[in-house]
Amino acid sequence: MSVVVKNLVKVFGNIVAVDSINFSVEKGEIFGLLGPNGAGKTTTMKILCTLLKPTSGDAFVEGYSVRRDPKKVREKLGVVFQESTLDIELTVFENLDLHGRLYGMGINERRSRIDELLELVNLEDYRNVQVKKLSGGMKRKLEVIRGIMHSPDILILDEPTLGLDAATRRTIWRHIEEISEDVTIILSTHYMEEAEKLCDRVAVMRNGKIVALDSPQSLKERIGEEIIVLSFESSDINVERLKAVSDGLTGLATHISLNGNAIEIHVKSASAVLPEVMEVLRTLRDVNVKGVEIRKPTLEDVFITLSGDSTSGDEHGGT
């Protein structure tokens, strides 16, 4: 195991940011940390890279404890933080060169690696430009290539593609996949597509706890094989009606939630449940169903189901 997290707890004042979590990551695995804002992803990662000390519990990187051997842990890591950690007064090259030296890279190795990485993200022309003169996305690119520059054994990426354009995001994904054979990667993201595409396994966090941990495929299967989406006129749909649908389908659906003007019903098999759904709808008078759609769940559905994201309006969702 490359990374092992054991009963990890971090408390800030009266906020329990990380609440006794456990997971382990194998060598060469890409492990995703998902969860709504404030779930505890960044805190977990900061403990892993020894910036924060655990309140209790411990984490091990290649067998070294973040409590007892922080320096050994740091030697194994490459980190990209959620917020910028560049020196904006220095140039792009200087930031990378400083990083290389800090990690003991020789001058030739630094030069060739810097050329290679700048080319990867199309920043060659900005080599000698002060970082404060770069756009937000360019800074992010620089931050990401700096984190992987010294070819670490373990990469910790906190929302690496935040603010990057679609093409660059794809470039970074491709690169992460390329290096992932030998590198263990822990990454957090709010882009479900990214997690689904890259991660071997994901942990969904909520309020400091891990509420689900599995491969994206199994997680999707867990919430149901198919989703029936019923869309309504906006005036027709409300919480009581959702409840009526929910009551009528007890035992048939794994999860029912309200999403805007639509009710989403997670089921094993849509064709088997659809007649029952229609039956229930008939009992609700004055309701016009505008459309019925059947689709496969995505990781986003899993996420919304598990993390209870308030914007999805599913506080009333049954199970």
Next chain:
Amino acid sequence: MGELDAVYVLWLRDLKRYLRAKSRVFGSIGMPFFFLAFFSLGFRRVEFPGVEIDYVSFISPGIAAMVVLFTGVFSGVSVVWDRQFGFLREIMVSPASRFSIALGRALGGATTAFVQGLIMVAVSMLIGFRPAGNNLLLFPVLLFLTALTFTSIGIAISTVMRDIHGFQIVVNFFVFPIFFLSGALFPLSELPSFVEALAMLNPLTYSVDALRWSTTGYAFFNPILSIAVIFLSCFLFLLLSSFLFSRTEVE
């Protein structure tokens, strides 16, 4: 990895930032310059009992010490900026030891403070300061060690500061009292005895005295004592700052 590499890059980074920010050069010399100019005008005919040198010679080494005091403390405290701008995290997750990081930072800040101090000496010479004597070569050494001491103190202070807003408090309640209690502007013997006792506890007092001795030959303490205090306090504060620094969490 080479810890020396880490010390070197952090030192180099400070220097690069210093050379890039022209306003820092003038900014930190401005106030000491006015102190020098107005005090030496105002007191040019004053004679302190027992002091055999003219006032410009008396005050100039003190003003050089003032520059390294202010610039050094400021450089050290600016670790708080690095924390706010996030760069500190980049260093703190690297394999470099906390001690190397603090040392590199202290050496970088001390070097810029030292250069500023030398610039101040050059300015003093324009208004009539004439350093002389057999111990002139000790001057840069002592000035640098003083810069290192106060940069370390600045770093130590930065570890207990949450944000840069506290800097004004540091200046008003630490830097200025240290300066006024150092004998830079007038001889310690002019002070009431309890204030003089306080001055004896101030490391800058010994720096000012030794710097004055190395450029003019006049000293209040035995120079051996002052030099010993300078070396000792530099060593102690360097240790203290790296100890405090190694215990900080960087969020």
